[in-house]
Amino acid sequence: MDDISKLDTDITEAFQKKQMKKVCSLYFEAANYFENKSDIEAACFFYTQALVMALEENHDLKEKIIHKLEKYGRNQDTTLN
Amino acid sequence: MSELTIEQQFNNNKPIPFKKELEKAILNIEKANGIPNQYYIDQKCMDLEKKIIFDKNWVAIGFTKDLNEPGSVKPITFLNTPYLVIRSKEDSKIRVFQNVCPHRGMKLIQEPTILKGAIRCPYHSWCYSQTGKNCATPHIGGPGINFHKDISKEDLNLIEVKSFIWRGVIFVNLDGKAKNFEQVNESILKRWELFDQPIFNDNSESSFNLTVNGNWKLAVENYLEAYHLPWIHPGLNSYSKLEDHENIVNYGHYSGQISHKYKASYSTAKNFKNFKNLTSEWDSKGEYIVLFPNLILGAQKDHLFNLIIEPIATGQIKESIEIYYSDPEMLNENFKSTRLENANLWKTVFEEDIFVVEGMQKGRYAKGFDGGKFSPVMDLPTHVFHDWYARKLLEA
Ligand code: FES
Numbered sequence: 342m343d344d345i346s347k348l349d350t351d352i353t354e355a356f357q358k359k360q361m362k363k364v365c366s367l368y369f370e371a372a373n374y375f376e377n378k379s380d381i382e383a384a385c386f387f388y389t390q391a392l393v394m395a396l397e398e399n400h401d402l403k404e405k406i407i408h409k410l411e412k413y414g415r416n417q418d419t420t421l422n
Numbered sequence: 423m424s425e426l427t428i429e430q431q432f433n434n435n436k437p438i439p440f441k442k443e444l445e446k447a448i449l450n451i452e453k454a455n456g457i458p459n460q461y462y463i464d465q466k467c468m469d470l471e472k473k474i475i476f477d478k479n480w481v482a483i484g485f486t487k488d489l490n491e492p493g494s495v496k497p498i499t500f501l502n503t504p505y506l507v508i509r510s511k512e513d514s515k516i517r518v519f520q521n522v523c524p525h526r527g528m529k530l531i532q533e534p535t536i537l538k539g540a541i542r543c544p545y546h547s548w549c550y551s552q553t554g555k556n557c558a559t560p561h562i563g564g565p566g567i568n569f570h571k572d573i574s575k576e577d578l579n580l581i582e583v584k585s586f587i588w589r590g591v592i593f594v595n596l597d598g599k600a601k602n603f604e605q606v607n608e609s610i611l612k613r614w615e616l617f618d619q620p621i622f623n624d625n626s627e628s629s630f631n632l633t634v635n636g637n638w639k640l641a642v643e644n645y646l647e648a649y650h651l652p653w654i655h656p657g658l659n660s661y662s663k664l665e666d667h668e669n670i671v672n673y674g675h676y677s678g679q680i681s682h683k684y685k686a687s688y689s690t691a692k693n694f695k696n697f698k699n700l701t702s703e704w705d706s707k708g709e710y711i712v713l714f715p716n717l718i719l720g721a722q723k724d725h726l727f728n729l730i731i732e733p734i735a736t737g738q739i740k741e742s743i744e745i746y747y748s749d750p751e752m753l754n755e756n757f758k759s760t761r762l763e764n765a766n767l768w769k770t771v772f773e774e775d776i777f778v779v780e781g782m783q784k785g786r787y788a789k790g791f792d793g794g795k796f797s798p799v800m801d802l803p804t805h806v807f808h809d810w811y812a813r814k815l816l817e818a
């Protein structure tokens with residue numbers, strides 16, 4: 342559970358510094374972490390958090406995140422523009 | 423003045439208070455009185471004016487020079503309505519939206535910025551593309567579920583406001599029911615079609631703001647007339663005399679002044695490049711027009727200016743002025759002091775006018791003042807404005 346509490350601190354810190362690109366990749370990491378543990382609920386929560394930051398930052402992870410959320414039936418007809 | 427108090431005027435189920443007085447503003451100029459006092463000093467009249475004059479017509483709210491880069495977005499609040507103006511990266515077009523999130527009504531954009539991607543609402547992070555389409559509703563169906571069967575994304579787009587760009591000015595029609603800008607303003611567009619060419623603004627020396635403690639209409643009225651030149655602008659009058667002026671009168675549309683003695687001369691001995699393909703009459707001509715309700719315009723061979731009047735309160739306005747040149751070279755360092763001199767010249771003129779605008783505002787508290795009489799010769803452009811304004815109210 343150590344890596345996840347480290348992630349938690351990092352996310353809070355990045356948020357405070359308004360480093361949204363970093364926030365996005367940290368959420369993505371958190372989502373991966375839970376996905377690997379087969380906790381799909383938690384994973385989709387964090388993919389969603391990563392998604393909005395990716396949209397705002399026009400982050401390269403955007404397509405990957407959408408793909409994951411659609412795969413788990415959490416996003417429908419995602420439009421990007 | 424009517425015997426009824428302002429409360430009675432609004433209470434008697436009268437849609438338009440001081441109707442009888444307003445009807446006098448649309449009489450022939452010899453018989454006409456100006457718009458009644460209350461329309462300059464009373465908040466209720468201002469609220470009504472917002473609905474009828476500002477929400478239903480094309481109104482100038484800002485300048486495109488703040489949005490040169492694709493992705494740039496700027497919040498503008500005009501008469502309490504929050505707008506966001508954005509140049510989309512997708513098609514480079516400028517659009518205007520109401521600056522509000524369709525979810526719980528949060529103001530979306532707080533500061534001018536350049537967006538990398540979507541607009542993300544700072545409250546619950548719903549996202550919008552730069553063309554205003556909703557592109558994410560995080561957790562709307564519960565944690566990690568980003569849709570809901572009963573909510574259609576199409577209903578969650580930003581509220582677009584009908585807008586038009588002309589001469590670097592962003593116009594909006596808030597109620598969306600006005601005829602197209604080109605239709606409404608056909609005559610001025612035609613009049614100045616020669617100036618339909620690229621214009622350049624330095625964003626520093628050539629931009630300035632003034633705050634004036636007067637009603638917005640008084641700033642319009644004062645700009646429309648040359649009558650006051652010999653006393654209020656003795657300097658201006660020395661090279662642009664009263665007798666060199668001619669009224670521009672176009673009832674129902676716009677009015678202003680022509681100066682037949684425009685001379686561009688600066689102490690730096692430098693001249694700005696003229697706009698291309700102008701006819702010879704423009705060698706010595708300047709035209710000074712108000713596009714109703716709130717845009718003051720100036721056109722001369724070597725520079726243009728736009729002044730947006732923003733009503734802040736019944737007795738307060740903000741004036742934002744931008745001066746434009748014909749060629750990017752005019753924005754170079756070696757023209758800097760000439761640009762500054764030119765801006766200062768106009769600033770002096772507008773500052774000299776503050777005293778009379780504020781003085782007329784104070785005069786509007788005199789109960790015996792009936793809106794005033796007009797000189798049938800000198801005050802025609804002012805009457806054009808009063809006629810336009812009163813008709814808008816009376817026809818509403
Ligand atoms: S108010 Fe904007 S997302 Fe809730």
Ligand SMILES: [Fe+2]
Binds near residue numbers: 644645655771
């Ligand atoms: Fe003046």
